Amino acid sequence: MSSMTAARISPPADRPRPGLRERKKIKTREAIRAATYALVEEQGYDATTIDQIAERAEVSPSTVFRYFPTKEDIVLTDEYDLVLAEELRARPKDEAWTDSIRHIMLAAARTGIKDDFEVAKLRTRLLVDVPAVRSRMMESMSVTGRLLCGAIAERTGRDPDSLEVRVHAMSLAGGLMETSLYWAENGHQGDFPALLDRALDVLQHGLGEEDS
Amino acid sequence: MSSMTAARISPPADRPRPGLRERKKIKTREAIRAATYALVEEQGYDATTIDQIAERAEVSPSTVFRYFPTKEDIVLTDEYDLVLAEELRARPKDEAWTDSIRHIMLAAARTGIKDDFEVAKLRTRLLVDVPAVRSRMMESMSVTGRLLCGAIAERTGRDPDSLEVRVHAMSLAGGLMETSLYWAENGHQGDFPALLDRALDVLQHGLGEEDS
DNA sequence: CATGAATTGAGAGTAGCTTCCAAAAGATGG
DNA sequence: CCATCTTTTGGAAGCTACTCTCAATTCATG
DSSP states (O other), rough: OOTTOOOOOSSOOOOOOHEEEEEEEEOHHHHHHHHHHHHHHHSSTTTOOHHHHHHEEEEEEEEHHHHHHHHHHHHHHSSSSHHHHHHHHSOTTTSSSHHHHHHHHHHHHHHHHHHTTTHHHHHHHHHHHHHHHHHHHHHHHHHHHHHHHHHHHHHHOTTTTTTTHHHHHHHHHHHHHHHHHHHHTTTTSOOOHHHHHHHHHHHHHSSSSOOO | OOTTTTOOSSSSOOOOOOOOOHHHHEEEEEHHHHHHHHHHHHHTTTTTOOOHHHHHHHHHHHHHHHHOHHHHHHOOOSHHHHHHHHHHSSOOOOOHHHHHHHHHHHHHHHHHHHHHHHHOOOHHHHHHHHHHHHHHHHHHHHHHHHHHHHHHHHHHHOOOOOOHHHHHHHHHHHHHHHHHHHHHEEETSSSHHHHHHHHHHHHHHHHSSSOO
């Protein structure tokens, strides 16, 4: 689930030597993000303008937009969806795919939160407070949904574009997102992995003693 | 599900006489919406500016914003969530609440599409084409989610704010929204109520021969 | 070191959206 | 019918996210 609390599970691994250009790009990207996080903590999201971000990151405003299409993306973007997909594919193929998802989400949440508890909290808080951010996050939810479609299709042999698979994937994604929201709304009490576990139960088995 | 394909199930009913002021407000509101629909059909969503909308609706741009907080809302806003909630409450209380939802959604979809097939198509098409609209729609999904929380809580006696109920509600909302998207992406083939029916099956019973 | 490609900065421009104030129009009581 | 009060409207000014273009700079390559 992008921008939620996911983390790199496997390290970037072996890359020969990116060349100065690439390294500078990465540095700029992180400078912008760092500046944004800092400013948002200081003044709040809306009060933080792109110009301020640019100034603190020591780049021009145009550069900021070259790196991130929207302001919300600076706070939200991560590249974990891809990692998640890989990990999903790496699970034993005879494992129930619901279990695969459970394992991966839990692992991601655990390491993610350990890695950067403050960032995770800031992000989820913004999710609750700033409509634009929540909105953008929901956008990314549909990306995650498509991703899940692929995974589900692979395991069950169904058509990834079928209504059934898509509905199921999206309902999963929606439920997982709500979990993050719930966590943030309740002041980040309790540990997130435990919440995730409960949420996944509901998503797998419904609401318990129900009447379906 | 707001902005999807819902329709008034029960007519506005008995209101004494709204007074000229109220009537004018409603007329203005609908003028703005009509103007927007027309312009969007002619030129596309992005190419349509607020000024154009204002001009065609014969109001000032500021008035447009007085009636709709954002451009997306002009296309999306409807008041059916409330109606839906009422209808939900009107269902027999001993009915399985999943069945209640099924009945209401199906009824709403049927009459809604009959009422205004073109608008329903335009809306869902925008949902697919325009990220901002899709985004806004997802926002409203969370409103629908909260609504479902209330309904579910009433029937099951659970806490509407509990993680379990919220996750379940949101997964429902997500699945239903994906159904609209699916319908639109496939060129509005097949009838929507049938799709809804299949989607609700998945949401109630999972993906069939699975391993949970 | 020279040439070519990619990255950046600066500036102008668009459009969504907010805010504020004065003018117009509907409601209310005499 | 008029006077007053309230609500609604239009106009203008302004902020900011975001886009586009072009020249300058920086890195890569032979």
